[in-house]
Amino acid sequence: MSMMTYAQAACAALAEAMRADPAVVALGEDLGRGGVFGQYRGLAEEFGAARVIDTPISEANIMGAAVGMALAGLRPVVEMRVIDFALCAIDEIVNQAAKNRFMFGGQGRVPLVARMPIGIWSASAAQHSQSLEAWFAHMPGLVVVTPATPQDNHGLLKTALACGDPVVYMEHKELWGAQGEVDAAQNIPLGQASVLTEGSDLTIVTWSRGVAACRQALALPVLGGIHAELIDLRTLWPWDRATVFRSAAKTGRLLVVHEAVQVAGFGAEVAASAAQETGCRIRRLGAPRIPVGYSQVLENESRLAPEKIAAEVQALLAQPR
Amino acid sequence: MNNERLLELYRLMQRIRAFEDAAETASQGGVAAWGLAASAKPALVRGPLHLSTGQEAVAAAVCSHLERRDLLTSTHRGHGHTLAKGADPARMMCELFGRATGYNQGKGGSMHIADFSVGMLGANGVVAAGIPIATGAAHALKVRGLPQIVACFFGDGAANRGPFLEGLNWAQVYRLPVLFVCEDNRISATTPTDAMTAGEGVSARARALGLPSLKVDGNDVEAVHEAAARLVAEVRAGSGPRLLHAVTYRIKGHVSVDPGSYRDPDEVAAAMEADPLRLAAARLLERGVSQAEIDRIVEAARAEIAHALEVAEAAPWPEAGAAYEQVQNTGAGVWR
Numbered sequence: 001m002s003m004m005t006y007a008q009a010a011c012a013a014l015a016e017a018m019r020a021d022p023a024v025v026a027l028g029e030d031l032g033r034g035g036v037f038g039q040y041r042g043l044a045e046e047f048g049a050a051r052v053i054d055t056p057i058s059e060a061n062i063m064g065a066a067v068g069m070a071l072a073g074l075r076p077v078v079e080m081r082v083i084d085f086a087l088c089a090i091d092e093i094v095n096q097a098a099k100n101r102f103m104f105g106g107q108g109r110v111p112l113v114a115r116m117p118i119g120i121w122s123a124s125a126a127q128h129s130q131s132l133e134a135w136f137a138h139m140p141g142l143v144v145v146t147p148a149t150p151q152d153n154h155g156l157l158k159t160a161l162a163c164g165d166p167v168v169y170m171e172h173k174e175l176w177g178a179q180g181e182v183d184a185a186q187n188i189p190l191g192q193a194s195v196l197t198e199g200s201d202l203t204i205v206t207w208s209r210g211v212a213a214c215r216q217a218l219a220l221p222v223l224g225g226i227h228a229e230l231i232d233l234r235t236l237w238p239w240d241r242a243t244v245f246r247s248a249a250k251t252g253r254l255l256v257v258h259e260a261v262q263v264a265g266f267g268a269e270v271a272a273s274a275a276q277e278t279g280c281r282i283r284r285l286g287a288p289r290i291p292v293g294y295s296q297v298l299e300n301e302s303r304l305a306p307e308k309i310a311a312e313v314q315a316l317l318a319q320p321r
Numbered sequence: 322m323n324n325e326r327l328l329e330l331y332r333l334m335q336r337i338r339a340f341e342d343a344a345e346t347a348s349q350g351g352v353a354a355w356g357l358a359a360s361a362k363p364a365l366v367r368g369p370l371h372l373s374t375g376q377e378a379v380a381a382a383v384c385s386h387l388e389r390r391d392l393l394t395s396t397h398r399g400h401g402h403t404l405a406k407g408a409d410p411a412r413m414m415c416e417l418f419g420r421a422t423g424y425n426q427g428k429g430g431s432m433h434i435a436d437f438s439v440g441m442l443g444a445n446g447v448v449a450a451g452i453p454i455a456t457g458a459a460h461a462l463k464v465r466g467l468p469q470i471v472a473c474f475f476g477d478g479a480a481n482r483g484p485f486l487e488g489l490n491w492a493q494v495y496r497l498p499v500l501f502v503c504e505d506n507r508i509s510a511t512t513p514t515d516a517m518t519a520g521e522g523v524s525a526r527a528r529a530l531g532l533p534s535l536k537v538d539g540n541d542v543e544a545v546h547e548a549a550a551r552l553v554a555e556v557r558a559g560s561g562p563r564l565l566h567a568v569t570y571r572i573k574g575h576v577s578v579d580p581g582s583y584r585d586p587d588e589v590a591a592a593m594e595a596d597p598l599r600l601a602a603a604r605l606l607e608r609g610v611s612q613a614e615i616d617r618i619v620e621a622a623r624a625e626i627a628h629a630l631e632v633a634e635a636a637p638w639p640e641a642g643a644a645y646e647q648v649q650n651t652g653a654g655v656w657r
């Protein structure tokens with residue numbers, strides 16, 4: 001066990017995978033300098049420019065080339081800097097990477113990990129702060145991962161690298177500096193949620209930055225005495241339906257919380273599935289359907305504030321089971 | 322170039338420099354009014370701030386050929402272009418401060434600075450995204466039979482994205498009135514361009530599409546002025562798109578919090594020597610303009626920007642409800 005930041009944990013996991021398998025390479029802008037958030041720090045020094053590949057600003061080609069590399073025997077890790085720029089490579093990830101295996105009858109495999117940091121990055125405005133996980137979860141062929149802690153970022157990145165299919169790997173920009181204990185030996189399978197607190201009053205399902213926001217909400221005095229079962233989904237595809245349904249059936253109430261825009265968000269998928277399966281009471285909390293504004297006043301409207309979460313918890317508890 | 326013209330360009334460059342310096346100080350939390358000690362105030366400009374310090378000659382000289390009604394698209398490094406197109410520094414500063422009185426009502430900030438009233442269609446957070454937009458705007462001007470032209474600023478790094486090729490090809494196919502301006506500061510974020518761009522760069526790529534181009538020393542405001550004069554005249558005459566490749570230098574880091582320490586110190590020192598403001602001042606002195614006159618210009622620029630800072634600091638914040646406005650109009654009710 002050692003203390004690491006979320007960024008260091010990802011870096012350590014990638015280094016470990018690169019040491020174990022010469023087919024693992026990383027490509028993207030400014031990777032040789034350690035990446036925008038230091039999540040590749042030291043890798044160029046250890047593995048050289050042939051395996052930590054600095055690329056031109058050419059997102060479509062970075063992603064498309066990674067598909068080609070994967071088909072030709074490498075296991076590329078693709079860096080998109082922020083998910084907003086991954087939209088410059090949307091054909092390559094959606095029409096090419098995601099469809100290849102199926103469309104060619106299983107002849108090809110595309111084992112790539114596309115890292116697309118999500119979330120509000122303070123004062124970075126509308127084109128650098130989006131949480132687009134639902135877009136990718138909607139796409140057959142893609143695995144979608146949203147780690148919330150250093151431990152999960154370590155374990156899930158290694159699992160993603162071992163997965164034979166394209167993985168869209170979404171770190172949150174405000175978590176890079178988060179510290180935590182990391183057990184490098186811990187294996188975290190895809191599709192396994194983690195139950196962070198057990199409770200009987202209601203179930204809260206969240207992921208990524210939502211985990212910390214929900215923990216803060218649950219610590220607010222207004223929620224004193226409430227026993228919530230807090231679940232971090234960790235992967236959105238495949239998602240851990242069994243854990244969520246079991247919990248929702250037990251508590252009879254489900255709140256889904258995410259930073260992404262609420263309308264047509266992944267919370268809708270979780271809520272609808274749980275309603276159908278368990279008949280539980282449901283509420284959702286996401287951002288209003290507005291672009292993220294620059295000014296703090298405007299940005300706050302898109303943020304997951306603990307108070308907003310607490311209000312949803314109270315509203316849900318006010319409903320009869 | 323006569324002294325009057327050079328003085329005018331020098332005034333504009335000093336204004337841009339003063340704006341960048343002030344914005345930088347405000348992003349570090351100090352009071353930017355020169356002469357006052359930085360206080361322990363919280364940062365008045367938050368978030369990524371891409372300064373165009375050192376690149377002023379390109380913005381000033383190119384825009385000096387544009388009329389108010391001409392259009393302009395910019396990059397993430399857009400303060401200089403916006404000022405040169407005629408925007409009000411106080412309203413720009415309000416935007417950087419996130420205030421309701423800013424050009425974008427606090428919604429966009431530095432990276433999205435825009436003043437549509439002077440034809441400045443916006444700075445952009447996505448590299449190369451302005452190129453197709455400029456091309457489309459030029460297409461619209463042509464379809465509508467309007468006499469204006471479009472200037473499209475982009476960085477050297479942007480030339481490696483598809484929209485560069487797609488936009489230039491499109492503009493050439495339809496003979497559109499657009500001047501593409503590559504503001505080549507020789508680096509993209511932390512990566513030197515020559516390590517990432519094959520061939521001879523943007524001019525060669527433009528040539529391959531049949532699009533005439535000129536390459537100039539982007540720190541020499543007179544040289545940029547002269548080259549831009551020729552190209553703008555050709556674009557105005559309906560000859561189709563043109564490209565100006567101006568080689569300059571980014572004196573500061575990529576964003577204000579970046580010390581730029583990945584660069585060779587000798588290279589930075591040489592760039593400071595070749596600072597376009599220094600070159601222009603030396604030329605003015607050579608031509609008989611007095612040091613006192615130059616000092617007055619610098620003082621006037623700083624005073625104007627100090628005023629902009631005061632205006633911005635006193636300006637009101639947006640109402641939270643503004644976050645829900647201007648998203649779209651469907652005609653139906655909006656449910657959040």
Ligand SMILES: Cc1ncc(C[n+]2csc(CCOP(=O)(O)OP(=O)(O)O)c2C)c(N)n1
Nearest residue numbers: 085398446447448476477478479508509510
């Ligand atoms: C599509 C896209 N990819 C990456 C980025 C991140 N980024 C912002 S500025 C920049 C460097 C741009 O270099 P250049 O075009 O030369 O302009 P400069 O910053 O040098 O003015 C990068 C990579 C981005 N904003 N958009």
